[in-house]
Amino acid sequence: MGRQAYMLVIVTEKLLLKQVAKVIDAAGATGYTVAAAGGKGSRNVRSSGQPSVGDSFSNIKIEVLTPTKEMATMIANKVAAEFFEDYSGIAYVCNAEVLFAHKF
Amino acid sequence: MGRQAYMLVIVTEKLLLKQVAKVIDAAGATGYTVAAAGGKGSRNVRSSGQPSVGDSFSNIKIEVLTPTKEMATMIANKVAAEFFEDYSGIAYVCNAEVLFAHKF
Amino acid sequence: MGRQAYMLVIVTEKLLLKQVAKVIDAAGATGYTVAAAGGKGSRNVRSSGQPSVGDSFSNIKIEVLTPTKEMATMIANKVAAEFFEDYSGIAYVCNAEVLFAHKF
Amino acid sequence: MTFLSEFGALFLDKLQSPTLGFLIGGMVVAAVNSRLQIPEAVYKFIVFMLLIKVGLSGGIAIRNTENLVEMLLPALFATLTGIAIVFIGRYSLGLLPKVKMMDAIATAGLFGAVSGSTLAAALTLLDSEEMFYEPWAAALYPFMDIPALVTAIVLASIYATKQRQAAEARLNQGEYFDDQQPPQPQNTRIKIWPIIQDSLQGSALSALLLGLGLGILTDPTSVYDNFFNPAFRGLLSILMLVMGMEAAARLGELRKVGQWYAIYAFIAPLLHGFIAFGFGMIAHQITGFSYGGVVILAVIAASSSDISGPPTLRAGIPKANPSAYIGSSTAVGTPVALALGIPLYIGLAQTLMDMAG
């Protein structure tokens, strides 16, 4: 009933939020959702620079619903090329069906 | 091995948490999970009314696992009809397989 | 284009983070992502012991991308067996496609 | 014209208070895109501390001496002012071109409601000017805040109903589209008590009333003198910083909703303050309401709600665009009330006092 879509998920360092958002906007996505996240990955030997004694997460998780898989992979490609050499991060995509959106 | 299920995701304004939760309960879902989220969408010209200088997110992301797609779409329909004309929000659904739950 | 993967999601009590992380590491997963979450489930009659007047969530949501479904179910099995009798929690799995990861 | 010259001097003098310095400092900080942040937990706690202190000091004073009957007339005037502000907004801002009625009503509601921080800033200045005011004067807050919010929500609901009826009338003359149900006649009698309750449950009013209750019923003088009172000015200065940062951050939003809002937001606080000042002077003549009390009445009229008002309106007038009312209030209305309103009314009151003898 809804519209077939792809949910691209990018987990990366907090610092990159604004720059990743720019890539997403440029790709023509209608929006994105961000949440604070922590995590462990291969780069975890690297410090995030956040105070470790504090109680906050140092990653962000960005979710973008895209109408085509091409748009999702394009965003992921650009983000990976620009940032993932130097910063920690992961990108994956799931199938989804958008039931309601103000614009999609 | 697990049980086929549908994961309905609703991202909307914080203010609506209680009311959306009521819709979910009324639909007979066994539970839901909530997280703080930020985001950008078509309505973003609208302020959420949260202090923007603060460091907090003004959206919530609600996830509901439902046994049937009908239940998921019913919840989404009700929430969209009641709130999405006046409040920002998006609803989508993914396939999932519940491996363990105290009640599902 | 990416690599087929499974996203295992575990929502459970904050208290268990370290122990669940150990199970995940032991299973050979390359990493995991954690976020604060609230929620309602069948066990909700049980208090989480967090101050309820505060504004924080008392659950955590852990996401693990695994290359095989076996690994996902194995982690879920272990976590459920060790903890879900006494603590509240749910585990489900979705299909995903990993587009970029430093190690997967 | 000694009146004007004396008033001018007093007004300029008030403009140099450090409180204003922090407000403007906050604007500058946000304008240069600094990453300086006051964490939300700290901000919320500071608001709590200020409002419970205002409540406590009122409560302690009431407990000790007061004849609360004196409060009746000013409270009545506060209520009238709160209601009047909303009607004024609805029939001025609301009728302007490109302004949606719903947005106008919500904006007027927010300007009718009261800001605890602006009230706190006024009390600080009154104290340092050593102007007397009735200790219960701060308790006028809810008497203006709640009627304004209720009036706005009721007016919006009436307007929505009329719109719907007009639409129905039009539809009934035409035909229905295939897949469209005829609109159900909705019998939405608006309930007023839940709106009042929601206002009272808001964090700002709760803190104020809690302090008032504790001040009247227990004897918190020692903890007040050693903790709540000494921290007051310092915390207020930090809150002013936050409000300055907010104001600058919201300017963009205000720009999007159009210039009429900016004009309204500049004029309305001063006008509302003068209306209340007038009412206050009537009470002064009749019951001897103090000049300081008159200033407080004027300031709560000039202020617009920053904490409890927005969510109440978001829920109560869901069709109104929050960018319109929050932008107007935060980016222009509050700075005007703080920077111009407070010095204005104090200067005016002092001039009148001097002339009166």
Added chain:
Amino acid sequence: MTFLSEFGALFLDKLQSPTLGFLIGGMVVAAVNSRLQIPEAVYKFIVFMLLIKVGLSGGIAIRNTENLVEMLLPALFATLTGIAIVFIGRYSLGLLPKVKMMDAIATAGLFGAVSGSTLAAALTLLDSEEMFYEPWAAALYPFMDIPALVTAIVLASIYATKQRQAAEARLNQGEYFDDQQPPQPQNTRIKIWPIIQDSLQGSALSALLLGLGLGILTDPTSVYDNFFNPAFRGLLSILMLVMGMEAAARLGELRKVGQWYAIYAFIAPLLHGFIAFGFGMIAHQITGFSYGGVVILAVIAASSSDISGPPTLRAGIPKANPSAYIGSSTAVGTPVALALGIPLYIGLAQTLMDMAG
């Protein structure tokens, strides 16, 4: 009966402290569903400030004069009380109908453990009553807290093992179901040191011990006098507000787990306090332990842990329902200890002092 009448007067007098006002104010705020919140970050920080202050003041005093040998007997009594409380709970609450043994043991453990906030409230009242107490008296905290938690976890483990063995015995007499493995005999010797370690690592005890250490080893008098001490009462009043809010919010949970918990939670704090008061008076006779010290011993017995206890028990007795023990302690036990216990023991001690001369 001059004893009773004098005690009655003193008790009533203590009931009017502003600390209690904030506690009850918090209950009212939560009961009327106010959205007032003290942010969690602020709450955690206040707890830290109170406990490090208690530690510092003890440490500074110890550094200056104390003969710590005096502490041995009260510390022993604290330990005995902590252990006794758990056994009392296991053999009273635990045997009641509809009460699960695991829940009862965990509840008794929490009531045996100590609340830093209740201790802080008692110290404030002792100070304003100008009752002398040994500066190391607050350091009795861990001597009761840790043994109570350890005892509860050990008792729970023993009970679980017995249950398992009984089940096995029953099974061995019958036959196995097809798909069911015979239960493995689990050799779970419970380790005590990790429980002690976990308690010491808790945020409340860490802050107290940190303050104690800093007070003994460095000379923080100036920062203590200018910062930690002056803020104490004010921060405590805010903490009391939070505890009142918590109590009202948890009432529903308590209701769900049944009335026996409510009855236990009302009686137990007072009973535990009297037991410790008795032990304290013995120490008073033998080593001259002060009346103020006796009150402190009674209060830490009456109090139940609010910060470190719950997570320790959640991990240590996973089968116990946290709603049972947290509901009992927060909704009833802590308000009773604060509102009745503290005035009771101080009044009693003052009466005894007066009679003694």
Added chain:
Amino acid sequence: MTFLSEFGALFLDKLQSPTLGFLIGGMVVAAVNSRLQIPEAVYKFIVFMLLIKVGLSGGIAIRNTENLVEMLLPALFATLTGIAIVFIGRYSLGLLPKVKMMDAIATAGLFGAVSGSTLAAALTLLDSEEMFYEPWAAALYPFMDIPALVTAIVLASIYATKQRQAAEARLNQGEYFDDQQPPQPQNTRIKIWPIIQDSLQGSALSALLLGLGLGILTDPTSVYDNFFNPAFRGLLSILMLVMGMEAAARLGELRKVGQWYAIYAFIAPLLHGFIAFGFGMIAHQITGFSYGGVVILAVIAASSSDISGPPTLRAGIPKANPSAYIGSSTAVGTPVALALGIPLYIGLAQTLMDMAG
């Protein structure tokens, strides 16, 4: 050798300050795996409070008397020191085996940049020693901080370009792989203004400059005296606690990146402080820069940035491993600057003062 013996006595005396006690207390707390936490919101607010206070006190003093021309020479020396520190690091640490040049440059940048908390600790000690310093001395902060960060980012960029060119040269001699494009000659002229802007927008520097501006332009004396100043020492002690906890928590990270970083992090702060001390003494001879000012210059050189520096470097030198520079600075560099550096430079200055008569 009266110089050495006098200096030794003064140095030992400074080592016993309570500030250090809290630093070491924090290390112990983290080392024993305590769950004690200072919430991040509180930590951020404390940093804000300390830096705005440092700014305000400087601003107020400048407003009242100062001849800012005196500041020119020390400001120049601060800038020179900041730049020199980065070059020293690049040509010492950077050339050591197993140390990556990028990591070394970033580490040197962080050690060249300034820590507001270390500065605040030094000011406290100077005040309690009643050593005079120019009120604008704290304003030397950005004159060292920004040049150090800019130099580090520029050096890193130059190094990266050279590396790329070398790689290209090698490639041009050989052949291309099939699927590999010849690398595009990148014309990346590094822009300096955005780095400066980014530094100024950081929360630490913003707070300092905001305080300075408010102090110079408005008259915040009353709020300074009643709020910002009295809280200073207490808040500083809590910040020291956090820094101690951080240091212990980062030790593991430092261990992973190798021992050279530990050695650099131990020696560099003291060395940098001596270099700046020398420059300061030159200014003392030429323009009469005070001994207290010399100490401040030395301390900001010895300190390494803990708040604004790391994110600036993470963005500016993305190829550098943050564990290397943050580990070095937080786990060793900052404790050394606080515990050894400050007492050292104050002791030295006092000895020189005594000898000078």
